[in-house]
Amino acid sequence: MSGKVHENAVRDALASRLALIEPGLKCVATEYRLPSRVGAGGRIDILARDSTGSFVIIELKRTEAAAEVALHELHKYVELFRREKGIGPADVRVVLAAVEWRGLHAAFSQAAREWSMDLRGYRLTLDPDGVTPIGAGRVQPLAETTVQELTPIQLLVQTRTGNLDAIWRWALRELQAAGVRHMVGFEVAHSTYDPGIYLVLGRMPPLVPDVDSGDEDGCGTADNDAWEEEALDVSDAPPGYEAEHRAQGWLCRSFNSFQIELGHPHVLAQLAADPDWTVRAVRRAGVYADEVLYPDDELLVDAQCGGLSDVKYTGSARADHPARWQRLLDRLNRALAGNSDWARIVHAWCRELAAAEDSVELTCHVYNPCDMPAAVAFGWPSRWLEFVPMGLCVARSAGKPARTLRCVLAWNGLGIDLPSAFECAYRDPMGWIIARNGGVAWETDLEFLRLLGLRYIVLETIEGERVPRLVDWDDDDRLVRREPDRVDGAGVAWSGVLPLAKWVHDNRRGLDLLATWLHSEVGIYHAHGHARTGTARVATGRAPGDAH
Secondary structure, three states, X not given: OOHHHHHHHHHHHHHOOHHHOOOOOEEEEEEEEEOOOOOOOEEEEEEEEOOOOOEEEEEEEOOHHHHOOXXXXXXXXXXXXXHHHXXXXXXXXXXXXXXXXXXXHHHHHHHHXXXXXXXXXXXXXXXXXXXXXXEEEEEOOOOOOOOOOEEEEEEEEEOOOOOHHHHHHHXXXXXXXXXXXXXXXXXXXXXXXXXXXXXXXXXXXXXXXXXOOOEOOOOOOOOOHHHHHOOOOOOOOOOOOHHHHHHHHHHHHOOOOOEEEEOOXXXXXXXXXXXXXXXXXXXXXXXXXXXXXXXXXXXXHHHHHOOXXXXXXXXXXXXXXXXXXXXXXXXXXXXXXXXXXXXXXXXXXXXXXXXXXXXXXXXXXXXXXXXHHHHHHHHOOOOHHHHOOEEEEEEEOOOOOOEEEEEEEEEOOOOOOHHHHHHHHHOOHHHHXXXXXXXXXXXXXXXXXXXXOEEEEEEEXXXXXXOOEEEEEOOOOOEEEXXXXXXXXXXXXXXXXXXXXXXXXXXXXXXXHHHHHHHHHHHHHHHHOOOOOOOOXXXXXXXXXXXX
């Protein structure tokens, strides 16, 4: 008996036993013919109706080879059935019945999650005669996989022995016991301090309470009984990273002879930018072992500013790739938090781009620390520009001039001197340090800038045009472009808008005084301003805060 005849025999036997799949299911026809005015037609293996009157399209596949084309045929049959017979989505659903599921399960799972139709799968069990179905078990789609990405849960682990292999083996063992499967380790070296590995954890499944075991706060991922018994607090975890935060706590509590310091994307950016530190190599586990998909340089960028940081972001997307475009907007929103002047205009500009041209490609680089005293303390005078907030978005579309959006600080020509403004806003350097440690410095920074006469502005330049436009809002809450009030040899200018360089020139003495005042406290900050999570904290030679 040929394979096709054999499958037809199974189909006919199943058509008379549809209750195996679902009670109340009745056969309407087998080999139901579907003509087509848009291409090749087809035949539905079994057309049935359920107890509510809905049509059920049943596709049968017996062999592993035949299973590979099952979903393609189902998509075609459903489209033709609805198109040629005028059947709406409320009156049809789909069943895939197969004997072999090994080659079908993954494709079926994706279709079940993403297809708008009600799609269900059943595994048929045949009688020893190889024809008669005697059972049909429901096949559930594979669980949605955790989208893998590097996280802001990061640690610097150092050793005086220089044995980085020992650090990596220990970290792998302990973190895998805590349920971490994917991670990256950047080997770092310094001319004075101990070498180490900067660990960046990958995504874990969310914490899910285990009711049966009484695990109220949820673990769900660990393989180690000791981990199950640990009551590690996740109340201060970054939102959405509770599982990784708990795994980090487990690692820090495990016995070791290493020095451990909690990290953050800003800290990694600081190490990578510091000429005294060298990132020598990348160690990998889980999906990150694939160097083709995850090159070293891209991993380093992603771990610093690929969307993890609430200060810094670098990324690109096309408007005709909705998922990636939305991710870019979300990560821009995160990086621009605390700066409503930039955030509002940038997002409206992005919406304007997408509405005008869906194939536009946008590349963004944002550095938004919302902490002007940090620029003075850590950047003035020689590295000042590295710490000044900035934003750059470049939009390109085929056949059209590029559009560039620049986010900068500007001066209104007024304001009080720096030491006085700082005193009014923060009271003293310790007040600023407390605000930084509490993560609320951005709130006071807005007042500090206002007292200095500084504000955030946005400029747009069209390729081929020499003069930029000032982008702002009108009374109807729409974007407007303002032409410069003056264009001459000194540059372009708008009323009440002077370049930051002019403010710096007029306030150099104040910058010197404030920098000296802050430096007198930064030493205290370095020595005593960090909680210790391991045997000791090793200073990195620079206060926290990443330069762009």
